[in-house]
Amino acid sequence: MTILNYLYGFLPHFLLENNRSVGSMTIRSGNFGQLQISFYVPASVKFMDNKKSLEEYRDDFPALKQLRNGKPPVYMDSACTTLVPQQIIDAINDYYTRYPGCSSGRSRHWFADEVNDRIEGNPDKGIKGSRCIVADFINAASENEIIFTLNATHAINTVALGFKFQPGDTVLITNMEHNSNLVPWLRLQKTGRIKLDYIVSNHEGIFDFDTFEEKLKNSRVRLVSMAYTANSTGVSIPAKEIIKLAHFYGAKVLLDGAQAVPHKKVDAQDLDVDFLAFSMHKMCGPRGVGVLYGKKELLGSTPQEENSGTDVIEPVFLGGGTVADVTYKDYSLLEPPKRFEAGIQNYPGQIASGATIQYLQNIGMERIAAQETKLNSFLTKELIKRYGDTGWFRILGPRDAAQRGGILSFEVHRPNAVGIAAELSEKSNVMIRDGVFCAHAYFNEQFGQGWAHPRSHAEHRMIYRVSLYFYNTIEECRVFLETLDEIFKERSYI
Numbered sequence: 001m002t003i004l005n006y007l008y009g010f011l012p013h014f015l016l017e018n019n020r021s022v023g024s025m026t027i028r029s030g031n032f033g034q035l036q037i038s039f040y041v042p043a044s045v046k047f048m049d050n051k052k053s054l055e056e057y058r059d060d061f062p063a064l065k066q067l068r069n070g071k072p073p074v075y076m077d078s079a080c081t082t083l084v085p086q087q088i089i090d091a092i093n094d095y096y097t098r099y100p101g102c103s104s105g106r107s108r109h110w111f112a113d114e115v116n117d118r119i120e121g122n123p124d125k126g127i128k129g130s131r132c133i134v135a136d137f138i139n140a141a142s143e144n145e146i147i148f149t150l151n152a153t154h155a156i157n158t159v160a161l162g163f164k165f166q167p168g169d170t171v172l173i174t175n176m177e178h179n180s181n182l183v184p185w186l187r188l189q190k191t192g193r194i195k196l197d198y199i200v201s202n203h204e205g206i207f208d209f210d211t212f213e214e215k216l217k218n219s220r221v222r223l224v225s226m227a228y229t230a231n232s233t234g235v236s237i238p239a240k241e242i243i244k245l246a247h248f249y250g251a252k253v254l255l256d257g258a259q260a261v262p263h264k265k266v267d268a269q270d271l272d273v274d275f276l277a278f279s280m281h282k283m284c285g286p287r288g289v290g291v292l293y294g295k296k297e298l299l300g301s302t303p304q305e306e307n308s309g310t311d312v313i314e315p316v317f318l319g320g321g322t323v324a325d326v327t328y329k330d331y332s333l334l335e336p337p338k339r340f341e342a343g344i345q346n347y348p349g350q351i352a353s354g355a356t357i358q359y360l361q362n363i364g365m366e367r368i369a370a371q372e373t374k375l376n377s378f379l380t381k382e383l384i385k386r387y388g389d390t391g392w393f394r395i396l397g398p399r400d401a402a403q404r405g406g407i408l409s410f411e412v413h414r415p416n417a418v419g420i421a422a423e424l425s426e427k428s429n430v431m432i433r434d435g436v437f438c439a440h441a442y443f444n445e446q447f448g449q450g451w452a453h454p455r456s457h458a459e460h461r462m463i464y465r466v467s468l469y470f471y472n473t474i475e476e477c478r479v480f481l482e483t484l485d486e487i488f489k490e491r492s493y494i
């Protein structure tokens, strides 16, 4: 009798825990009855099925399984925030249902250990923690360079408020920044702590290196803080060359990676970037968790806030979880990253962050980028064929979709151009964004302040943004195109 006769009813069954999977297998044999075997496998094993098609990954997203008016959602607003797969929801639920405690940095008990293992890792149990998973994902030199924040905005503010600027220091940004990488600097400028200056990229998004170098040479630039990928056009800056030049002139560089890290491989050490900010909610992860990567030597090492290095950032918030010891006269700080993570943390979010990254890694960042380019190229070609791109309908940024990742923003300069996003949603559940995408300054400079509130309908122009991720399909693009066509016809634009 062969082994196959014994092993009928082979039923592997995996349940995801965040950083490991509990597996169980039922083996039934004619001679010995039924045998239940349980075992632990790293979660990465669960995620190793690289043969799954992108279409199949859609199955992981409960939000895509709903219908409204008999039609499924067509979600194309991922630059705002992404959909969440069941695996991440499970990781969050797991925390609340199984070990809803604080971490063992504070308490020493069963639940605290479970939390700590999943965030900080536990080599004895073979568990890789979220902090380490994040560090490896962006190729940080150490997990101690990973600070968990609330989001990218919080991460940028942590640098803005913690950096030891001297009066007369300049911060250099681009003309395409999201408010989150503009307003914190404007605030410092208002109070006289810095001078803010910016580099204007041309219409195609080509970075102006000559002006950049001139400014680096002629003003005291302490920090260059730029969006790696602009959320309005999807164009990326040549970050590595920018960082090299900035370093040559003695400036540090903060990259706002909110629209880059979720979409392509970002290697902190290869870029030699000093600080990198991004958000989990833009990469299928939990809301309320961001990351600030900072080079070890810039995060401080002495027990005091006033570290000797002039580029070392000080923690902005202090309190529980940040200190090694306290008297009524003084306190000493914990080593980074803990000194930057004040108060009880978003444990379920931090735990789910590891699962999020493993989820993306399983798909493969190259595959994600390729799918975005494929969809964006299809949409770009179709839109230009139908409406041209220089008249009343205009695509923002370069024509070449490959330079815009998953983002396709377009201007509609026609009477009564408002309300198209809401109509797309009403008619076909197509969800895109309209407005200024938190890039007020950029659009105000392009169109003149107050452009979004013209005096007459005839002067209306509106900007709409389609933002795609790996879970979008050509079929969804067609739904968007057909519905847009219908709306344009009803408005007599075509």
Ligand SMILES: Cc1ncc(COP(=O)(O)O)c(C=O)c1O
Residues within 6 Å of the ligand: 079, 080, 151, 152, 153, 154, 178, 180, 181, 227, 229, 230, 231, 256, 258, 259, 279, 281, 290, 438
């Ligand atoms: C380029 C860029 N930077 C920063 C942010 C802010 O991200 P968060 O709201 O997650 O802090 C966004 C969000 O849209 C963004 O697109």
